[in-house]
Amino acid sequence: MRKYFWITCIPYFLMSACSFTQKVQTGQQAYDVKQYSVATQLFEKEFEASHVPKEKARLAFFTGESYSHLNDYVSAGQWYLKAGKEGYGDESMVQYADALKHQEKYVEAAKVYEDLLKANPGNAGYRSGLTLCKQAMDWIKNANKAYNIEPVPFNSPGNDYSPQPIGQGQILFTSDRGLKQNSDPYLWTGRAYSDIFISTSNSTTPQVSEYDDHINTDDNEGTPAISPDGKMLAFTRCYVSGSYDAWCKLMMSFRRDNAWSEPQPFPFVKEKINYGQPAFAANGATIFFSSDAAEGQGGHDIYFTQPDGKGSWIEPVNLGPVINTIGEEQYPTVYNDTLYYSSDHLPGLGGLDIFKTYLDAKNQWVSPINLGAPINSGNDDFGFVVDTFTKPGNGILMTGYFTSSREGPNRNDEIYSFSLSGETKDTSVAPVLPEKKKEDQFVNYKLFVAIRVMEPEYATVDDPNSRVVGKRPLPNGPIIQSEGLMDQRFVTDELGQIILKLDWDKNYVFTARYRDHLADTYTLNTREVKKDSLNPITTINHIMVLDPVFKNKEIVLENIFYDYDQWTIREDAKPSLNNLSNIMKTNPAIRIQLSSHTDCRGTDEYNLDLSQKRAQAAVDYLKSTGIPSTRLQAQGYGESNPSVICECEKCTEEQHQKNRRTTFKIID
CATH class of the missing domain: 1.25.40.10 (Tetratricopeptide repeat domain)
Structure with a gap:
C-alpha cells in the first residue's frame, strides 16, 4: 500500500x-x-x-x-x-x-506522454514525464548485477516492512499480519492494525512473534529503531482508535531491569504534526526521522535531533532542500557516513525510490544518488538498512534489508534481503568497491540534471527581512541552458521542475527567470562529475531560488560591519557585497540604491556624514566588481530612519546594532 x-x-x-x-x-x-x-x-x-x-x-x-x-x-x-x-x-x-x-511498463507509459504532448506540445510536465520514463528504462537496462536480492522467508500475506537487525540473528519489523480476536479491521486496507514483530532471521523456519506488550497497543505501531548501545528504543505510534485527534508521534522507551519502560513521546512532539520512522546514527545520539511540519519543504521531510545536554532533546533540524523536496521524503537510515532515505519526487523509477547521500568536506549534503535497479523498482521501495551485525567476506561488501511493494505473490509490502558483491584487498581492512576495469569503457554512462525552481516563503508576507520559513515551487517558468555560444529555452513543469539530459564533457550555465522575481544562474562543469560503473546513470539535483522583486523596499545586507569612525569596506563585508554584485550581473536591468544607517549616538551632522561615506564606499566596491555607476546610487540616512524606535539613552546594545545597518533597495 x-x-x-x-x-x-x-x-x-x-x-x-x-x-x-x-x-x-x-x-x-x-x-x-x-x-x-x-x-x-x-x-x-x-x-x-x-x-x-x-x-x-x-x-x-x-x-x-x-x-x-x-x-x-x-x-x-x-x-x-x-x-x-x-x-x-x-x-x-x-x-x-x-x-x-x-x-514497470515504461514503454507504454512513454506512449501515453507522447500522445499527451501531441495535443499539448508546450506542456513541460508531460515532457518531464516522458524523460523520466526513458530514464527509468535505462536504469532497468543497466541494473546493478553486483546486487543479489531475495524476499525473506518470514514475509506474510499482509504488509511487512521497515526491517531493523538487532543482532543474534534477530530482526525487528512492522507488520499488519493477522487480526486479533474480536478486533476490527483497519478500514484503509481492510486488514489488521500494524504492530512491531521480531523474527529469528537465520533459521530455516523463522519464528515470528509480537515484540513487546509495552510497545504494541490497539493503535498502529511500527518502524522501530534501537540505539547502538541497546538502551533506547524509538518508534512510531499512530493514534487511531476512536480518536478525533489522530496523529502519529515519535515515541521513546528505555531499557530498565531487562524490560522496556512505558513509551513516551519525544519532548519536541507537537499536536497536529506527524512524526515517524526514526533511525539512530552510529554515534547513538543523533536521531533522524520524518515529519510533515509546516516549516518543511513540503510533504514529509527528513529531520534530525540530538540530546541538548540538559536531559531533553533539541528542536528538530530540517536537512534542507538538497535532501528534501515538495514531495515525500521518508524512511531515513544511516550507515557510517551515508544517509539512505526514500523520495517520490526526485527522479526515479516510480513511487518511492531509495537514495543515498553524505556530507562533503564543507559539511554540505551532496546531491542524492538513486540506488537504481534492482534495489529500486517501479513501485514503492524504502526502509533500506545495512546489517552491521553480519561481517562481510568472501567477496561480499555489504548485506542488509529493504522493503518493496514491487510485483510479488501477495502484491503487498514485502521485506527483501540484499547482498552487494565486489572485491576486498584482505579480510583485515574495510571492503572497497572494485576498481574500474577495462570493460568499464563499454559502460553506457548517462547524465541528467534535475532543476527545481522555487521562491522563498517569509514569516511575514511581503517582508524580505523576515525569517525564511520555507520554499514553494515556481511553475511554468523559463530556463535558459547555455553551452558555449548555443542557448536553448525550456519551461519548468507545474512543480517548478525540469529534467534535462547532458553531455559528460561540457560547461553548462542555466539561467532561471520568472516574472517579478530576480533571475538566478547555476553553472555546471560535467567534466568534474565522477562516473560510477556501479551506478552508470547519474542525476544531479539542484535547486534555484528566485527572490521576489520588492521595489523601493529596503533589504538589510547581512554581515556588513565597519570599524569605529571608519567607512572602509572590511574583508568580512566583501562576501555579502560580492553576492549582491552577482545578483546585479544576473539581472542587468535593475538599478539599486545602497543606504547606510547609524544608531542615535553622536550628532546628527556627524552621523549623516559618516553614513553617506559608508554608503559611497559600498557603491565604490560594487563598481570595482564591474557594476556600472549608472546602476548604483549611494544614500546616507544617518540616524533619521531607525529600524527599532527607542529612546536613545534607554536603547539596548542589541537595538543600537539593529539600527546600524547597510541596506539596498531596487529603484528601477
Whole structure:
C-alpha cells in the first residue's frame, strides 16, 4: 500500500476518519475518510449504476485513486483508462501513465506522454514525464548485477516492512499480519492494525512473534529503531482508535531491569504534526526521522535531533532542500557516513525510490544518488538498512534489508534481503568497491540534471527581512541552458521542475527567470562529475531560488560591519557585497540604491556624514566588481530612519546594532 498513511492517518481530511465506528454510504464518503478498501467497492457499484457520462468519468477516476492508495496499480490503471475514455481529461491519463510506471511498463507509459504532448506540445510536465520514463528504462537496462536480492522467508500475506537487525540473528519489523480476536479491521486496507514483530532471521523456519506488550497497543505501531548501545528504543505510534485527534508521534522507551519502560513521546512532539520512522546514527545520539511540519519543504521531510545536554532533546533540524523536496521524503537510515532515505519526487523509477547521500568536506549534503535497479523498482521501495551485525567476506561488501511493494505473490509490502558483491584487498581492512576495469569503457554512462525552481516563503508576507520559513515551487517558468555560444529555452513543469539530459564533457550555465522575481544562474562543469560503473546513470539535483522583486523596499545586507569612525569596506563585508554584485550581473536591468544607517549616538551632522561615506564606499566596491555607476546610487540616512524606535539613552546594545545597518533597495 502507499506507505504515506503510516504518518498521515487523517491530517488532511475529516479528523473523524480514524474513528472506525463511522458509517459510510457512498464511495466518496469512504474515500474522504480514507476507507479505501470500502471505497473501491462502492465506487464500482455506483459506476455501473450511473448513466451520466460526466459522473461515470468522475466515479471511474476516484475508483482508480482508491486502488492506487491500496497499491493495486493494475486495477488503478484500468480505472484511470476508463475515466479517460469517459472524458475525465488529461489528469486521468497522467495517472494512467503513473500506474503503468508502477508496473514497470515504461514503454507504454512513454506512449501515453507522447500522445499527451501531441495535443499539448508546450506542456513541460508531460515532457518531464516522458524523460523520466526513458530514464527509468535505462536504469532497468543497466541494473546493478553486483546486487543479489531475495524476499525473506518470514514475509506474510499482509504488509511487512521497515526491517531493523538487532543482532543474534534477530530482526525487528512492522507488520499488519493477522487480526486479533474480536478486533476490527483497519478500514484503509481492510486488514489488521500494524504492530512491531521480531523474527529469528537465520533459521530455516523463522519464528515470528509480537515484540513487546509495552510497545504494541490497539493503535498502529511500527518502524522501530534501537540505539547502538541497546538502551533506547524509538518508534512510531499512530493514534487511531476512536480518536478525533489522530496523529502519529515519535515515541521513546528505555531499557530498565531487562524490560522496556512505558513509551513516551519525544519532548519536541507537537499536536497536529506527524512524526515517524526514526533511525539512530552510529554515534547513538543523533536521531533522524520524518515529519510533515509546516516549516518543511513540503510533504514529509527528513529531520534530525540530538540530546541538548540538559536531559531533553533539541528542536528538530530540517536537512534542507538538497535532501528534501515538495514531495515525500521518508524512511531515513544511516550507515557510517551515508544517509539512505526514500523520495517520490526526485527522479526515479516510480513511487518511492531509495537514495543515498553524505556530507562533503564543507559539511554540505551532496546531491542524492538513486540506488537504481534492482534495489529500486517501479513501485514503492524504502526502509533500506545495512546489517552491521553480519561481517562481510568472501567477496561480499555489504548485506542488509529493504522493503518493496514491487510485483510479488501477495502484491503487498514485502521485506527483501540484499547482498552487494565486489572485491576486498584482505579480510583485515574495510571492503572497497572494485576498481574500474577495462570493460568499464563499454559502460553506457548517462547524465541528467534535475532543476527545481522555487521562491522563498517569509514569516511575514511581503517582508524580505523576515525569517525564511520555507520554499514553494515556481511553475511554468523559463530556463535558459547555455553551452558555449548555443542557448536553448525550456519551461519548468507545474512543480517548478525540469529534467534535462547532458553531455559528460561540457560547461553548462542555466539561467532561471520568472516574472517579478530576480533571475538566478547555476553553472555546471560535467567534466568534474565522477562516473560510477556501479551506478552508470547519474542525476544531479539542484535547486534555484528566485527572490521576489520588492521595489523601493529596503533589504538589510547581512554581515556588513565597519570599524569605529571608519567607512572602509572590511574583508568580512566583501562576501555579502560580492553576492549582491552577482545578483546585479544576473539581472542587468535593475538599478539599486545602497543606504547606510547609524544608531542615535553622536550628532546628527556627524552621523549623516559618516553614513553617506559608508554608503559611497559600498557603491565604490560594487563598481570595482564591474557594476556600472549608472546602476548604483549611494544614500546616507544617518540616524533619521531607525529600524527599532527607542529612546536613545534607554536603547539596548542589541537595538543600537539593529539600527546600524547597510541596506539596498531596487529603484528601477
